[in-house]
Amino acid sequence: MDPVIPFEPVVSDTIPAGSNWRYEIKWDGTRILTYHDNGGTQLYNRKRHNRTAHYPELLDFRSYCKADSAVLDGEVIALAADGKPSFHEVMRRDMIRRLERVDEMRRKVPVTYMVFDVLYVNGRWIHNRPLSERLDILQQIVMPHEHVLQASSHPDGEALFAVVRQQGMEGIVCKDLTSAYAFNGKDGRWVKVKNYGDITAVVGGFTLEGGVVNAVLLGQYDGDGKLWYIGHAGTGKLTKSDWRHLTELLKPAVIRDRPFVNEPARHRDAYWVAPRLTAKVQYSEWRWNEGRSLRQPSIQAFVDVPPEDCKLPWVE
Incomplete structure (x- = not known):
């Protein structure tokens, strides 16, 4: 499978309201798509740069996903000393140039993969199906794992943003549950509201x-x-x-x-x-x-x- 350029949210100052919206924490990490089929597991970032060697804890695909083949979309995050997601920390992993240092940095900077979408499963592209259906499929195939979590949501966007602001975190992402996923797209189906x-x-x-x-x-x-x-x-x-x-x-x-x-x-x-x-x-x-x-x-x-x-x- 050739890597795709992922869908991106647009920036907004207001939080969209309605029963068709899902509200997630905007993790201060790096976007990573996981591709798995009978040829193995590959990881790519939003620029389609290969990051397979950088995150070896995500390569045992069968340990966290039941699908025979899949493309998962998510964010790799690392925590700072205060327990909050830190872009600086995850970049210590993502910017490694000498790959012989990966094992050392894996011990120093543990990461978690926050999976929030599935685009392909068991030989079928499903990106054109509504987000609500894709999330149901994601729930069925992703299993509990030390380094992999399915991103959770909150029913009240205003309340979630208030907590994020109080904690000094990056912001929230609001997603239309009826929407399809567009490769290399960026529009109001996904909206990010930032604390800074x-x-x-x-x-x-x-x-x-x-x-x-x-x-x-x-x-x-x-x-x-x-x-x-x-x-x-x-x-x-x-x-x-x-x-x-x-x-x-x-x-x-x-x-x-x-x-x-x-x-x-x-x-x-x-x-x-x-x-x-x-x-x-x-x-x-x-x-x-x-x-x-x-x-x-x-x-x-x-x-x-x-x-x-x-x-x-x-x-x-």
Whole structure:
């Protein structure tokens, strides 16, 4: 089976209401689709990059699924020390380049696969069937497992969002139970309501303190391929070791000319780099009247996303 590009929710400020809606926690993890048939089990992310070697705990398919063949859709999550899902932690697994480190990181960062959909089962594609039917099938084929859970739902979206906000979690996803699943689709059949904003941005510069990177200058591209500075981040989930490693990556990549078309507020002490490294950035709001920049941006993790995919929100 060739990997597919999964269906995505659209962002909304309001929670849709009605008996045809299902409300789930938006897990702060990485999207993974599991493909199993008589040729074995393969894992792919939303960009159709192979992640089979990264999550060996999911390869014994028969231990958590009764189907002879299936395509499952879900989110791989990892927990931080406070017991909440952490994108930074799961990226420690997902961004492994030296695969000989997988066993070591498996012990350090255990993961759970939160399965929320089934697209193919026992030789038949079922993505065009209503979500309610797909969930019934999922309930029948997924079995309890140490590393696999079927994502639960709550009947009251407002109440679920209130709990998520209280816990400082990412948000909720609202799904129309009557809806089909569209490969490489994105529309209002699935809606995400977020407790805070996050984007993917590219690093175009940095500043130093004591010879170590202490902040990065972030940008996104417009429709003409021009890189616009949107803010700098010196806080987030990165450890001191992460900042030192970042310094080793960025210092050799310094270039003379500024990659941004606009001049950052912090430009006098900045070093410019070719825009290659991308990061997931959390923020409180866009400051539309202040150069269209981010308020309180913080780095969550560096991600395997092409720089050209980091587009300004009004371009997408």
